[in-house]
Amino acid sequence: MSKTLFDKIWEKHIVKEVEGGPSVLYIDKHFIHEVTSPQAFKGLEKRGISLFRPQQIVATADHNVPTINQHLPIKDELSRLQVQQLKENCVHHGVELYGLGHPYQGIVHVIGPELGITQPGMTIVCGDSHTSTHGAFGAIAFGIGTSEVEMVFASQCLMQSKPKLMRINIEGELNKGVVSKDIILHIIALISASGGTGYFVEYAGSAIRSLSMEARMTICNMSIEMGARGGMIAPDETTFAYIKGREFAPQGEAWEKKLAEWKTLYSDADAVFDEELHINAADIEPMITYGTNPGQGIAVNGKIPSGSDNAKALQYMGLEAGKPLLGMPVQHVFIGSCTNSRIEDLRMVASLIKGKRKSDKVQVMIVPGSQQVSKQVKAEGLDKIFEEAGFEIRQAGCSACLGMNEDKIPAGEYCISTSNRNFEGRQGAGARTLLASPLTAAAAAITGVVTDVRELI
Known part of the structure; x- marks a missing residue:
C-alpha cells in the first residue's frame, strides 16, 4: 500500500x-x-x-x-x-x-x-x-x-490523534528578489491563517527541492501560522550534505546505515493526501503583511485589501484599505528569530547592504540565532558590514520576536520583522509589526520606508 x-x-x-x-x-x-x-x-x-x-x-x-x-x-x-x-x-x-x-x-x-x-x-x-x-x-x-x-x-x-494530510506543490523558478520567507507568506495569504487547521503539511515540487536547508527551515517554521499542526519536506541529497559531519550527526558505519534508512523517506508516487494545492513559483512576489495575523499579507507592491475581516486589524495598525504600503516610513527593523536568524539569512542581508548606510530614521537590530551563527558572522567579516551600515548586532536569543525579553518595539511604531508573528502586542504593547523576508527588511533599513527590494538588487 x-x-x-x-x-x-x-x-x-x-x-x-x-x-x-x-x-x-x-x-x-x-x-x-x-x-x-x-x-x-x-x-x-x-x-x-x-x-x-x-x-x-x-x-x-x-x-x-x-x-x-x-x-x-x-x-x-x-x-x-x-x-x-x-x-x-x-x-x-x-x-x-x-x-x-x-x-x-x-x-x-x-x-x-x-x-x-x-x-x-x-x-x-x-x-x-x-x-x-x-x-x-x-x-x-x-x-x-x-x-x-x-x-x-x-x-x-x-x-x-493522527492529523489529516495536505501537500502543497510549488513548481517552477522563483523570481528575482523572492526567497523562502516570501513563499510561505504567499501560501498563508492564499489559504488564510486558518487554512491548514487540522492538517500536517508536506511541501513538494521543484521550487522546494531547489532550496537550501536553511530556506526549507523558514518554510516549515511558519506552517503553524496557517493553523497546521506542522510542516515537513522529504529529505534528499541537500539534506544529507547539510547533516554530514555535524557535531551530533552519525559517523562512519552508523552514517551509512542511517543514510540508507533516510533515503526511504519520501511520499510514494501514488500516495493519497486529504488535500493538495498547486502553486506556480512565478506567481510569488516579495511579500509583506499589513495586519495582525500572518495571513494578512500582500505583494510588497500591492494595495491593502478592504473587507470587514480587515477592519479591526487596520485600526490597530493605523492603515487604510486600498492604500499601498510602498513608501510608508518605518521606525524599526528586526532581523532575527527562529524563522530568519541563520547564517544564510545574515549573508543575504550583508550582500544587499554592503557599502550602504542605514536610514537615520530607522533603528536596526540583527540578532543571530545562536552562538555558532555569531561566530560565523565574525569569521566571515559580516559584522564589519553590519557595523559600517549602522546596524546593531546583538547576542543570540529570541529577542524582539515575542516581546518577552527586553527587546521590545515602542507602542505605535512600525517594525519590519523577519520573525513569524504579527499579533497585536507581539513585539511589545501597541507595537505594529510588518512581517517580511530578510531582503525586504534590509531594503527598508537602508531606505527608511517599505521598499520593493527588486529596485535595489
Missing part, C-alpha cells in the same frame, strides 16, 4: 493504538527551554517520578534571555529566575543544557539542526509552536503544551 512521508514516520513510532481514539506516539528527541519547562519539572517532582530518558532531551536558554551583556548577571528578575530554574532542573535531572555562555547556546530551533541533533525520520517535540521548523529534515516535529512536556518527561511518549 502506498504511503506518504508522514505515514511512514508516524507508523514506526506508534507504541499503542487506542481504537477510535489517539495513538501513543514515541518521541525521539525533546527540546526544552526556560519558559515552558519549569512547571513540567515541578509536576514530575510532585508525583515523585524521575525523568524516563534524560539522554533524549536537549535544553537551551533562548526565549527570555537578554541579548546584550550575556556574560553579566541577568538584570530582569523573571528572566533571571527562569534561566536559573532551568539550570537547576537540568543539573538535578541529568539533562544536557546549553545555557548562556555555552558555545552551543541559541534559539532551540536553530541549534538542533546546526548541531546535527535534528535528523530525518525522527519525532521531535518542544514546548514551542515553531518546533515545526525541524520538519524541514523529513521529521514529524510539532509544538506541545506544558502538560505534554511533563508527559514526555515521564514516558518519552505522547497521546496524539
Whole structure:
C-alpha cells in the first residue's frame, strides 16, 4: 500500500493504538527551554517520578534571555529566575543544557539542526509552536503544551490523534528578489491563517527541492501560522550534505546505515493526501503583511485589501484599505528569530547592504540565532558590514520576536520583522509589526520606508 512521508514516520513510532481514539506516539528527541519547562519539572517532582530518558532531551536558554551583556548577571528578575530554574532542573535531572555562555547556546530551533541533533525520520517535540521548523529534515516535529512536556518527561511518549494530510506543490523558478520567507507568506495569504487547521503539511515540487536547508527551515517554521499542526519536506541529497559531519550527526558505519534508512523517506508516487494545492513559483512576489495575523499579507507592491475581516486589524495598525504600503516610513527593523536568524539569512542581508548606510530614521537590530551563527558572522567579516551600515548586532536569543525579553518595539511604531508573528502586542504593547523576508527588511533599513527590494538588487 502506498504511503506518504508522514505515514511512514508516524507508523514506526506508534507504541499503542487506542481504537477510535489517539495513538501513543514515541518521541525521539525533546527540546526544552526556560519558559515552558519549569512547571513540567515541578509536576514530575510532585508525583515523585524521575525523568524516563534524560539522554533524549536537549535544553537551551533562548526565549527570555537578554541579548546584550550575556556574560553579566541577568538584570530582569523573571528572566533571571527562569534561566536559573532551568539550570537547576537540568543539573538535578541529568539533562544536557546549553545555557548562556555555552558555545552551543541559541534559539532551540536553530541549534538542533546546526548541531546535527535534528535528523530525518525522527519525532521531535518542544514546548514551542515553531518546533515545526525541524520538519524541514523529513521529521514529524510539532509544538506541545506544558502538560505534554511533563508527559514526555515521564514516558518519552505522547497521546496524539493522527492529523489529516495536505501537500502543497510549488513548481517552477522563483523570481528575482523572492526567497523562502516570501513563499510561505504567499501560501498563508492564499489559504488564510486558518487554512491548514487540522492538517500536517508536506511541501513538494521543484521550487522546494531547489532550496537550501536553511530556506526549507523558514518554510516549515511558519506552517503553524496557517493553523497546521506542522510542516515537513522529504529529505534528499541537500539534506544529507547539510547533516554530514555535524557535531551530533552519525559517523562512519552508523552514517551509512542511517543514510540508507533516510533515503526511504519520501511520499510514494501514488500516495493519497486529504488535500493538495498547486502553486506556480512565478506567481510569488516579495511579500509583506499589513495586519495582525500572518495571513494578512500582500505583494510588497500591492494595495491593502478592504473587507470587514480587515477592519479591526487596520485600526490597530493605523492603515487604510486600498492604500499601498510602498513608501510608508518605518521606525524599526528586526532581523532575527527562529524563522530568519541563520547564517544564510545574515549573508543575504550583508550582500544587499554592503557599502550602504542605514536610514537615520530607522533603528536596526540583527540578532543571530545562536552562538555558532555569531561566530560565523565574525569569521566571515559580516559584522564589519553590519557595523559600517549602522546596524546593531546583538547576542543570540529570541529577542524582539515575542516581546518577552527586553527587546521590545515602542507602542505605535512600525517594525519590519523577519520573525513569524504579527499579533497585536507581539513585539511589545501597541507595537505594529510588518512581517517580511530578510531582503525586504534590509531594503527598508537602508531606505527608511517599505521598499520593493527588486529596485535595489
